[in-house]
Amino acid sequence: MLTKTANSGTGGALVEDEPRQGKSASVKPADESRTAKAVPKSLTIYIDGEFFPEAEAKVSVFDHGLLYGDGIFEGIRFYNGRVFKLEEHLARLWDSAKSICLDIPMSRNEMTEALLETIRQNDLRDGYIRLLVTRGVGNLGLNPAQCKRASVIIIAATVSLYPENAYRNGLTVVTCATRRTSPSALNPAVKSLNYLNNVMARIEANLAGADEALMLNDQGNVAECTADNVFIIKRGEIFTPPIHAGALRGVTRSVVFDIAAELGLKISETDLTRHDVFVADECFLTGTAAEIIPVVKADGRVIGNGKPGPISTRMIARFRELTGETGTPIFP
Numbered sequence: 001m002l003t004k005t006a007n008s009g010t011g012g013a014l015v016e017d018e019p020r021q022g023k024s025a026s027v028k029p030a031d032e033s034r035t036a037k038a039v040p041k042s043l044t045i046y047i048d049g050e051f052f053p054e055a056e057a058k059v060s061v062f063d064h065g066l067l068y069g070d071g072i073f074e075g076i077r078f079y080n081g082r083v084f085k086l087e088e089h090l091a092r093l094w095d096s097a098k099s100i101c102l103d104i105p106m107s108r109n110e111m112t113e114a115l116l117e118t119i120r121q122n123d124l125r126d127g128y129i130r131l132l133v134t135r136g137v138g139n140l141g142l143n144p145a146q147c148k149r150a151s152v153i154i155i156a157a158t159v160s161l162y163p164e165n166a167y168r169n170g171l172t173v174v175t176c177a178t179r180r181t182s183p184s185a186l187n188p189a190v191k192s193l194n195y196l197n198n199v200m201a202r203i204e205a206n207l208a209g210a211d212e213a214l215m216l217n218d219q220g221n222v223a224e225c226t227a228d229n230v231f232i233i234k235r236g237e238i239f240t241p242p243i244h245a246g247a248l249r250g251v252t253r254s255v256v257f258d259i260a261a262e263l264g265l266k267i268s269e270t271d272l273t274r275h276d277v278f279v280a281d282e283c284f285l286t287g288t289a290a291e292i293i294p295v296v297k298a299d300g301r302v303i304g305n306g307k308p309g310p311i312s313t314r315m316i317a318r319f320r321e322l323t324g325e326t327g328t329p330i331f332p
Protein backbone atom coordinates (compact mmCIF):
# COMPACT_ATOMS: atom_id res chain seq x y z
CA MET A 1 0.00 0.00 0.00
CA LEU A 2 1.47 3.30 -1.02
CA THR A 3 1.13 6.25 1.32
CA LYS A 4 1.94 9.90 0.85
CA THR A 5 3.33 12.25 3.45
CA ALA A 6 3.09 16.04 3.42
CA ASN A 7 5.31 17.61 0.80
CA SER A 8 7.29 20.43 2.37
CA GLY A 9 10.52 22.33 1.77
CA THR A 10 12.18 23.26 -1.46
CA GLY A 11 14.15 21.15 -3.84
CA GLY A 12 13.73 20.42 -7.46
CA ALA A 13 15.10 19.23 -10.71
CA LEU A 14 17.82 16.66 -10.76
CA VAL A 15 20.34 17.27 -13.47
CA GLU A 16 22.08 13.96 -13.98
CA ASP A 17 25.47 15.44 -14.52
CA GLU A 18 25.44 18.14 -11.85
CA PRO A 19 26.08 17.76 -8.13
CA ARG A 20 23.16 18.41 -5.83
CA GLN A 21 24.07 21.38 -3.70
CA GLY A 22 23.20 21.48 -0.01
CA LYS A 23 19.72 20.57 1.09
CA SER A 24 17.94 21.88 -1.93
CA ALA A 25 18.50 20.06 -5.21
CA SER A 26 18.12 23.24 -7.18
CA VAL A 27 20.53 23.14 -10.11
CA LYS A 28 20.75 25.21 -13.22
CA PRO A 29 19.23 23.28 -16.12
CA ALA A 30 21.62 22.84 -19.02
CA ASP A 31 18.80 23.40 -21.47
CA GLU A 32 15.97 25.65 -20.44
CA SER A 33 13.68 24.52 -23.24
CA ARG A 34 13.77 20.84 -22.27
CA THR A 35 13.50 21.15 -18.50
CA ALA A 36 10.81 22.32 -16.16
CA LYS A 37 9.91 25.06 -13.76
CA ALA A 38 11.65 28.28 -12.86
CA VAL A 39 10.84 27.69 -9.17
CA PRO A 40 12.01 24.21 -8.23
CA LYS A 41 9.69 22.33 -5.91
CA SER A 42 10.52 19.63 -3.41
CA LEU A 43 10.54 16.15 -4.82
CA THR A 44 8.47 13.37 -3.33
CA ILE A 45 10.60 10.27 -2.88
CA TYR A 46 9.51 6.65 -2.51
CA ILE A 47 11.31 4.56 0.10
CA ASP A 48 10.07 1.06 0.94
CA GLY A 49 6.38 1.66 0.39
CA GLU A 50 6.14 5.22 1.71
CA PHE A 51 6.49 8.67 0.21
CA PHE A 52 8.64 11.33 1.82
CA PRO A 53 9.39 14.96 1.02
CA GLU A 54 12.91 15.26 -0.33
CA ALA A 55 14.33 16.78 2.88
CA GLU A 56 13.01 13.86 4.90
CA ALA A 57 13.91 11.08 2.48
CA LYS A 58 16.71 9.33 4.39
CA VAL A 59 18.37 5.93 4.59
CA SER A 60 20.37 4.30 7.38
CA VAL A 61 24.13 4.85 7.53
CA PHE A 62 24.28 1.05 8.03
CA ASP A 63 22.72 0.34 4.63
CA HIS A 64 25.27 -1.68 2.68
CA GLY A 65 24.34 0.32 -0.40
CA LEU A 66 26.15 3.21 1.29
CA LEU A 67 28.82 1.23 3.14
CA TYR A 68 29.88 -0.99 0.23
CA GLY A 69 28.07 0.14 -2.91
CA ASP A 70 26.19 -3.13 -2.48
CA GLY A 71 23.04 -2.76 -4.53
CA ILE A 72 21.76 -2.15 -8.03
CA PHE A 73 20.01 0.61 -9.91
CA GLU A 74 18.27 1.69 -13.08
CA GLY A 75 17.93 5.06 -14.78
CA ILE A 76 14.64 5.27 -16.68
CA ARG A 77 13.13 8.07 -18.77
CA PHE A 78 9.54 9.08 -19.24
CA TYR A 79 8.34 11.26 -22.06
CA ASN A 80 4.98 12.78 -22.78
CA GLY A 81 3.22 10.87 -19.98
CA ARG A 82 4.71 7.45 -20.84
CA VAL A 83 7.61 5.50 -19.37
CA PHE A 84 9.99 4.50 -22.13
CA LYS A 85 11.08 0.84 -22.22
CA LEU A 86 9.95 0.18 -18.66
CA GLU A 87 9.79 -3.60 -19.06
CA GLU A 88 13.33 -3.71 -20.45
CA HIS A 89 14.68 -1.69 -17.52
CA LEU A 90 12.89 -3.87 -14.99
CA ALA A 91 14.12 -7.03 -16.71
CA ARG A 92 17.69 -5.73 -16.44
CA LEU A 93 17.14 -4.79 -12.78
CA TRP A 94 15.98 -8.32 -12.02
CA ASP A 95 18.96 -9.74 -13.93
CA SER A 96 21.36 -7.53 -11.94
CA ALA A 97 19.67 -8.67 -8.71
CA LYS A 98 20.02 -12.32 -9.64
CA SER A 99 23.66 -11.89 -10.49
CA ILE A 100 24.50 -10.40 -7.08
CA CYS A 101 22.10 -12.69 -5.12
CA LEU A 102 19.84 -9.83 -4.05
CA ASP A 103 16.17 -10.48 -3.31
CA ILE A 104 14.06 -7.60 -4.56
CA PRO A 105 11.33 -7.40 -1.90
CA MET A 106 8.44 -6.90 -4.30
CA SER A 107 6.99 -8.29 -7.50
CA ARG A 108 7.56 -6.73 -10.90
CA ASN A 109 3.94 -5.56 -10.96
CA GLU A 110 4.31 -3.95 -7.55
CA MET A 111 7.51 -2.26 -8.72
CA THR A 112 5.75 -0.94 -11.81
CA GLU A 113 2.93 0.50 -9.70
CA ALA A 114 5.36 2.07 -7.18
CA LEU A 115 7.30 3.65 -10.02
CA LEU A 116 4.25 5.05 -11.81
CA GLU A 117 2.81 6.33 -8.53
CA THR A 118 6.09 8.12 -7.71
CA ILE A 119 5.87 9.98 -11.02
CA ARG A 120 2.23 10.85 -10.33
CA GLN A 121 3.06 12.10 -6.83
CA ASN A 122 5.57 14.45 -8.43
CA ASP A 123 3.10 15.54 -11.07
CA LEU A 124 5.55 15.03 -13.93
CA ARG A 125 4.97 14.07 -17.56
CA ASP A 126 8.59 14.23 -18.76
CA GLY A 127 11.56 13.27 -16.65
CA TYR A 128 13.94 10.73 -15.28
CA ILE A 129 13.55 8.01 -12.67
CA ARG A 130 16.36 6.74 -10.53
CA LEU A 131 15.40 3.36 -9.12
CA LEU A 132 17.70 1.81 -6.52
CA VAL A 133 17.61 -1.47 -4.67
CA THR A 134 20.16 -1.49 -1.86
CA ARG A 135 21.26 -4.54 0.11
CA GLY A 136 19.62 -2.93 3.16
CA VAL A 137 20.66 -2.40 6.75
CA GLY A 138 23.37 -4.64 8.18
CA ASN A 139 26.34 -4.22 10.46
CA LEU A 140 29.77 -2.81 9.60
CA GLY A 141 31.00 -6.13 8.21
CA LEU A 142 30.56 -6.60 4.49
CA ASN A 143 28.76 -9.93 4.73
CA PRO A 144 25.39 -9.40 3.00
CA ALA A 145 23.91 -12.19 5.12
CA GLN A 146 23.68 -9.50 7.85
CA CYS A 147 21.20 -7.53 5.77
CA LYS A 148 17.73 -8.88 6.36
CA ARG A 149 15.79 -6.93 3.77
CA ALA A 150 16.70 -4.97 0.65
CA SER A 151 15.47 -1.37 0.37
CA VAL A 152 13.76 0.13 -2.67
CA ILE A 153 14.17 3.84 -3.40
CA ILE A 154 12.53 5.64 -6.31
CA ILE A 155 13.31 9.23 -7.28
CA ALA A 156 11.40 10.91 -10.11
CA ALA A 157 12.88 14.18 -11.31
CA THR A 158 13.60 16.21 -14.39
CA VAL A 159 16.77 15.63 -16.35
CA SER A 160 18.87 17.43 -18.90
CA LEU A 161 22.25 15.84 -19.35
CA TYR A 162 23.50 17.77 -22.34
CA PRO A 163 22.32 21.05 -23.86
CA GLU A 164 20.47 20.86 -27.17
CA ASN A 165 23.44 22.28 -29.09
CA ALA A 166 25.51 19.22 -28.03
CA TYR A 167 23.08 17.10 -30.09
CA ARG A 168 23.55 19.44 -33.06
CA ASN A 169 27.33 19.94 -32.77
CA GLY A 170 28.51 16.70 -31.11
CA LEU A 171 30.72 15.86 -28.15
CA THR A 172 34.45 15.46 -27.68
CA VAL A 173 35.79 12.35 -25.96
CA VAL A 174 39.18 11.32 -24.63
CA THR A 175 40.44 7.82 -23.96
CA CYS A 176 41.11 7.48 -20.26
CA ALA A 177 43.91 5.55 -18.59
CA THR A 178 41.42 3.93 -16.19
CA ARG A 179 40.42 0.59 -17.72
CA ARG A 180 36.82 -0.61 -17.56
CA THR A 181 36.40 -3.13 -14.76
CA SER A 182 37.14 -6.58 -16.08
CA PRO A 183 34.04 -8.80 -16.42
CA SER A 184 35.99 -11.37 -14.45
CA ALA A 185 36.19 -8.97 -11.48
CA LEU A 186 32.84 -7.16 -11.47
CA ASN A 187 30.86 -7.62 -14.65
CA PRO A 188 29.86 -4.23 -16.12
CA ALA A 189 26.67 -5.97 -17.30
CA VAL A 190 25.53 -5.73 -13.67
CA LYS A 191 24.21 -2.22 -13.11
CA SER A 192 25.52 -2.06 -9.57
CA LEU A 193 25.75 0.84 -7.14
CA ASN A 194 29.52 0.46 -7.37
CA TYR A 195 30.33 3.08 -10.02
CA LEU A 196 33.72 4.22 -8.77
CA ASN A 197 35.38 2.81 -11.90
CA ASN A 198 33.14 5.05 -14.02
CA VAL A 199 33.58 8.01 -11.68
CA MET A 200 37.38 7.76 -11.97
CA ALA A 201 37.08 7.77 -15.76
CA ARG A 202 34.73 10.72 -15.59
CA ILE A 203 37.29 12.64 -13.51
CA GLU A 204 39.85 12.02 -16.24
CA ALA A 205 37.47 13.42 -18.86
CA ASN A 206 36.86 16.48 -16.67
CA LEU A 207 40.58 17.05 -16.17
CA ALA A 208 41.15 16.75 -19.92
CA GLY A 209 38.33 19.19 -20.67
CA ALA A 210 36.42 16.56 -22.66
CA ASP A 211 32.70 15.78 -22.56
CA GLU A 212 33.10 12.04 -22.03
CA ALA A 213 35.74 9.37 -21.45
CA LEU A 214 36.20 6.42 -23.75
CA MET A 215 36.96 3.40 -21.57
CA LEU A 216 39.04 0.50 -22.87
CA ASN A 217 39.06 -3.04 -21.51
CA ASP A 218 42.14 -4.99 -20.41
CA GLN A 219 42.75 -6.04 -24.03
CA GLY A 220 42.85 -2.41 -25.15
CA ASN A 221 39.56 -2.62 -27.02
CA VAL A 222 36.77 -0.10 -26.57
CA ALA A 223 34.33 -1.13 -23.83
CA GLU A 224 32.02 1.89 -23.39
CA CYS A 225 31.96 5.42 -22.01
CA THR A 226 31.33 6.27 -18.36
CA ALA A 227 27.54 6.08 -18.67
CA ASP A 228 26.94 5.36 -22.34
CA ASN A 229 27.47 2.71 -25.00
CA VAL A 230 29.61 3.55 -28.04
CA PHE A 231 28.78 3.17 -31.73
CA ILE A 232 30.79 3.98 -34.86
CA ILE A 233 29.77 4.10 -38.49
CA LYS A 234 32.09 3.17 -41.34
CA ARG A 235 31.03 3.06 -44.99
CA GLY A 236 27.36 3.02 -44.05
CA GLU A 237 27.64 0.17 -41.53
CA ILE A 238 27.15 0.53 -37.77
CA PHE A 239 29.45 -1.18 -35.28
CA THR A 240 29.40 -1.41 -31.48
CA PRO A 241 31.50 -3.41 -29.00
CA PRO A 242 30.02 -6.72 -27.82
CA ILE A 243 28.79 -6.91 -24.22
CA HIS A 244 31.69 -9.21 -23.34
CA ALA A 245 34.08 -6.35 -24.13
CA GLY A 246 32.91 -4.92 -20.80
CA ALA A 247 29.80 -2.93 -21.59
CA LEU A 248 26.41 -2.59 -20.01
CA ARG A 249 23.65 -4.14 -22.14
CA GLY A 250 22.16 -0.71 -22.71
CA VAL A 251 18.45 -0.32 -23.25
CA THR A 252 19.10 2.58 -25.64
CA ARG A 253 21.72 0.41 -27.35
CA SER A 254 19.04 -2.15 -28.16
CA VAL A 255 16.75 0.59 -29.47
CA VAL A 256 19.55 1.49 -31.91
CA PHE A 257 19.55 -2.13 -33.14
CA ASP A 258 15.77 -1.87 -33.64
CA ILE A 259 16.01 1.43 -35.52
CA ALA A 260 18.86 0.11 -37.69
CA ALA A 261 16.70 -2.89 -38.67
CA GLU A 262 13.80 -0.57 -39.42
CA LEU A 263 15.98 1.69 -41.59
CA GLY A 264 17.63 -1.25 -43.34
CA LEU A 265 21.09 -0.39 -41.96
CA LYS A 266 23.64 -3.09 -41.29
CA ILE A 267 24.67 -3.23 -37.62
CA SER A 268 27.05 -5.58 -35.87
CA GLU A 269 28.83 -6.19 -32.59
CA THR A 270 32.57 -6.28 -33.05
CA ASP A 271 35.72 -5.49 -31.11
CA LEU A 272 36.72 -1.88 -31.72
CA THR A 273 40.06 -0.19 -31.13
CA ARG A 274 40.79 3.52 -30.65
CA HIS A 275 42.02 3.49 -34.25
CA ASP A 276 38.56 2.36 -35.43
CA VAL A 277 37.04 5.33 -33.61
CA PHE A 278 39.61 7.78 -35.07
CA VAL A 279 38.95 6.68 -38.65
CA ALA A 280 35.17 6.28 -38.31
CA ASP A 281 32.90 8.33 -40.55
CA GLU A 282 30.57 8.92 -37.61
CA CYS A 283 30.40 8.09 -33.93
CA PHE A 284 27.63 8.36 -31.36
CA LEU A 285 26.93 7.41 -27.76
CA THR A 286 23.73 6.01 -26.31
CA GLY A 287 22.29 6.09 -22.81
CA THR A 288 18.98 6.66 -21.10
CA ALA A 289 20.03 10.09 -19.83
CA ALA A 290 22.11 11.12 -22.87
CA GLU A 291 19.74 9.47 -25.40
CA ILE A 292 21.61 9.27 -28.75
CA ILE A 293 24.33 11.89 -28.99
CA PRO A 294 26.99 12.36 -31.69
CA VAL A 295 30.74 12.43 -31.02
CA VAL A 296 32.85 14.60 -33.34
CA LYS A 297 36.31 14.41 -31.79
CA ALA A 298 38.25 11.62 -30.06
CA ASP A 299 41.70 12.21 -28.55
CA GLY A 300 42.08 15.30 -30.71
CA ARG A 301 41.23 13.49 -33.98
CA VAL A 302 38.29 14.94 -35.87
CA ILE A 303 35.75 12.22 -36.67
CA GLY A 304 34.43 12.33 -40.24
CA ASN A 305 34.00 15.95 -41.24
CA GLY A 306 33.70 17.11 -37.62
CA LYS A 307 29.92 17.36 -37.76
CA PRO A 308 27.24 14.85 -36.74
CA GLY A 309 26.81 12.59 -39.77
CA PRO A 310 23.65 11.61 -41.66
CA ILE A 311 23.15 8.20 -40.02
CA SER A 312 23.55 9.61 -36.50
CA THR A 313 21.12 12.39 -37.37
CA ARG A 314 18.52 9.93 -38.68
CA MET A 315 18.98 7.76 -35.58
CA ILE A 316 18.40 10.71 -33.28
CA ALA A 317 15.29 11.80 -35.19
CA ARG A 318 13.75 8.31 -35.14
CA PHE A 319 14.66 7.84 -31.49
CA ARG A 320 12.86 11.06 -30.59
CA GLU A 321 9.78 9.91 -32.49
CA LEU A 322 9.77 6.63 -30.54
CA THR A 323 10.22 8.28 -27.14
CA GLY A 324 7.34 10.64 -27.88
CA GLU A 325 4.96 7.93 -29.05
CA THR A 326 5.63 4.70 -27.15
CA GLY A 327 5.83 3.53 -23.54
CA THR A 328 3.81 2.59 -20.48
CA PRO A 329 1.12 5.19 -19.72
CA ILE A 330 1.63 6.95 -16.36
CA PHE A 331 -1.83 8.41 -16.01
CA PRO A 332 -4.50 5.78 -16.69
Ligand SMILES: Cc1ncc(COP(=O)(O)O)c(C=O)c1O
Nearest residue numbers: 227228229248250251252287288
Ligand atom coordinates in the same frame (compact mmCIF):
# COMPACT_ATOMS: atom_id res chain seq x y z
C1 LIG B 1 28.13 2.22 -17.71
C2 LIG B 1 26.95 2.45 -18.57
N1 LIG B 1 26.98 2.06 -19.85
C3 LIG B 1 25.94 2.24 -20.68
C4 LIG B 1 24.79 2.86 -20.25
C5 LIG B 1 23.64 3.03 -21.18
O1 LIG B 1 22.58 2.16 -20.84
P1 LIG B 1 21.06 2.54 -21.06
O2 LIG B 1 20.89 2.85 -22.49
O3 LIG B 1 20.31 1.34 -20.63
O4 LIG B 1 20.79 3.72 -20.18
C6 LIG B 1 24.71 3.31 -18.93
C7 LIG B 1 23.52 3.99 -18.44
O5 LIG B 1 22.73 3.46 -17.76
C8 LIG B 1 25.81 3.09 -18.06
O6 LIG B 1 25.76 3.47 -16.79
